[in-house]
Amino acid sequence: MAALSLTVNGQSVNADVEDRTLLVHFLRDHLHLTGTHVGCDTSQCGSCVVHVNGRAMKSCTLFAVQVDGDNIETIESLAKDGALHPVQAAFQEHHGLQCGFCTPGMIMTAVDMLARHEQLDDATIRRELEGNICRCTGYLNIIKAIRSVAEAR
Amino acid sequence: MYTAPFQYRRAASVKEAEDMFSHSPDARYLAGGQTLIPTMKQRLAAPADLIDIARIGDLSFIRREASALVIGAATPHATVAASAEVESAIPALAVLAGEIGDPAVRHKGTIGGSIANNDPAADYPAAVLGLGASVKTTRRTIPADAFFKGLFETALEAGEIITEVSFPLPRRAGYAKFPNPASRYAMAGVFVADFGNAVRVAVTGAGPCVFRMTEMETALARQFAPEAIAGIAVSPDGLNGDLFGSAEYRANLVSVLAKRAVSAAML
Numbered sequence: 001m002a003a004l005s006l007t008v009n010g011q012s013v014n015a016d017v018e019d020r021t022l023l024v025h026f027l028r029d030h031l032h033l034t035g036t037h038v039g040c041d042t043s044q045c046g047s048c049v050v051h052v053n054g055r056a057m058k059s060c061t062l063f064a065v066q067v068d069g070d071n072i073e074t075i076e077s078l079a080k081d082g083a084l085h086p087v088q089a090a091f092q093e094h095h096g097l098q099c100g101f102c103t104p105g106m107i108m109t110a111v112d113m114l115a116r117h118e119q120l121d122d123a124t125i126r127r128e129l130e131g132n133i134c135r136c137t138g139y140l141n142i143i144k145a146i147r148s149v150a151e152a153r
Numbered sequence: 154m155y156t157a158p159f160q161y162r163r164a165a166s167v168k169e170a171e172d173m174f175s176h177s178p179d180a181r182y183l184a185g186g187q188t189l190i191p192t193m194k195q196r197l198a199a200p201a202d203l204i205d206i207a208r209i210g211d212l213s214f215i216r217r218e219a220s221a222l223v224i225g226a227a228t229p230h231a232t233v234a235a236s237a238e239v240e241s242a243i244p245a246l247a248v249l250a251g252e253i254g255d256p257a258v259r260h261k262g263t264i265g266g267s268i269a270n271n272d273p274a275a276d277y278p279a280a281v282l283g284l285g286a287s288v289k290t291t292r293r294t295i296p297a298d299a300f301f302k303g304l305f306e307t308a309l310e311a312g313e314i315i316t317e318v319s320f321p322l323p324r325r326a327g328y329a330k331f332p333n334p335a336s337r338y339a340m341a342g343v344f345v346a347d348f349g350n351a352v353r354v355a356v357t358g359a360g361p362c363v364f365r366m367t368e369m370e371t372a373l374a375r376q377f378a379p380e381a382i383a384g385i386a387v388s389p390d391g392l393n394g395d396l397f398g399s400a401e402y403r404a405n406l407v408s409v410l411a412k413r414a415v416s417a418a419m420l
Contacts, residue, residue: 002161019161019203022154041154043191044335046257055231055260060154061190062261065161066183066205113256116235130337131255 002065008033009077017064024048026064027074035075035104039133046132049105049112050074056112058131075104078111086149087111096145098136106132110146120150156190157199163208167291167314170206174312177202182314184227184266187258207263212316217242220322226265226315234259243284245326245344245418249276252330254337265315268300271307271362273393274338276330278363283344283355284326287319304361324349327417329410330358333397340398341406345414347377354411359392359403369411377419379412 004015008031017026027033027050039047041060048060051073078085084092087110097103106129113120113128120128125143134142161183164170174180181200183189184207192198206212212227215238222242224233233239234251253259253267253276267277268288281288281297288295291314300308309315323346330342339358343366346353352373354366372381387407389400398406 018158020156020158025155041194043187043258046255049257052260056257057261058257061187061258063161063186063190063203065163066186066207068163109256128256131257 002068004064004068006068007071009073019063019065021064022060023050023062023064023067023072024059027059027072033074033076037101037104039101039105044131044133045102045105046109047102047105049108049132051108051112054115056109073108075108078107085111086152087114087146090145090149091142094141094145094148096138096142098134098138102132102134102136106134106142110142110149114146114149114153117150120147122147154194156193157196159193159200159203161203161205163205166209167206167212167316170204170209170314171291171312173202173204177204180204182206182269184269185229185262186266187254187262188266188270188272206314212265214317215239218319222246222320222322223317224264224320225317227263228265230254230259230262230264230267231256233264242322243320243326245328245346246280246284246320248417249280249328249330249342249344252276252328252332252337264318268318269307269309269315271301271305272338273304273361273363274333274336274340274358276328276339276342276357279328279339279342279344279355279357280320281318281355282363282365283328283353284320284323284346285353286321288315289317289319290315298365301363306362321348323347325418327414327419329413329417331406331410341403341410343407343410343414345373345411345418347373347418350374352377354414356407356411359407361391361393366407366411373415377415379415382408382411382415 037047039045043061180202183205212225214225216223230250230253239247326346331340341358344355354369357363369382387404389404392400394400
């Protein structure tokens with residue numbers, strides 16, 4: 001067992017977990033933050049993307065003990081006081097989700113890519129989405145939503 | 154998905170990591186974990202002790218020296234890809250780092266972890282061998298030509314830790330890769346480096362281990378242009394064949410990608 005002390009969505013969290021607990025299971029099963037999804041569980045689909053110290057990572061491919069002391073942000077951190085984050089609002093506006101399963105990972109990836117690129121063209125957005133899979137194949141509207149946020153800045 | 158149980162330890166220095174390793178009957182080092190953790194989830198690896206070396210601060214750096222670019226072993230791919238230092242010294246290396254996996258994987262995976270694992274389809278081995286880099290460890294410095302030994306096999310001894318990789322600065326270099334559309338690993342990838350008096354060509358993804366194409370090196374040293382290697386046949390003997398492509402297909406890819414890598418270097 002390991003004693004963890006980290007920050008999740010701005011709040012200090014202390015917990016005892018088995019060393020082999022994946023970050024995604026720690027978030028979902030221990031902290032009940034179920035917005036972060038387990039899709040493929042093999043690092044391919046990106047449904048589990050969260051931010052670790054501000055950088056997008058796959059929480060199914062990290063042990064919780066590896067991020068002891070770190071700052072974690074999940075999809076639950078984005079909306080403030082009931083108001084959607086601009087990327088969430090853009091996904092709603094442009095119908096960037098169908099079944100919605102991949103959406104938390106898509107949005108966390110989008111927030112990360114917007115932070116790293118001052119300008120985003122469609123080719124860059126597509127390249128940046130390589131680690132996120134939408135089984136509904138709703139990519140066009142996802143790209144449209146991300147582009148709209150980049151253009152509105 | 155849960156791995157087999159293990160005990161996690163976080164090392165503060167390479168010395169502490171080596172001490173931990175020597176006191177464990179069954180330890181593995183954990184760097185970015187982007188290969189090791191999926192392997193453990195599939196229960197293809199089940200170490201008793203996992204020693205995290207990714208947090209050792211002085212292992213993450215990029216340093217330009219007079220005739221080399223030195224990268225710390227725990228430097229993530231995304232840092233190399235976005236580095237102005239790398240972009241000005243060896244732009245092909247920044248390109249290669251930016252084509253590994255996907256953005257989330259690049260934020261966590263490290264150069265030391267990649268070459269220590271020596272996956273036959275990994276990108277970094279092509280740059281390390283193609284540039285004739287030196288791999289510095291806690292015990293010695295290993296030239297690239299002696300480092301990659303075979304399928305997932307390197308010259309590293311038990312407990313030895315890579316601390317940095319030193320890349321000699323080429324006059325020009327290029328990398329061309331044909332990624333597997335699902336995994337983003339190289340179906341084949343070719344790194345070409347022109348040092349003025351010599352040219353090196355390294356191929357990843359096509360065989361069981363990264364290897365050099367000496368016939369192409371000789372031809373490119375005479376004339377550094379794609380047409381110089383157009384007539385060189387690549388033998389499928391010993392190359393990988395799987396459901397994604399036969400050995401013959403990969404042999405053709407090597408030929409095509411080598412030409413593209415030379416073109417990229419000439420830009």
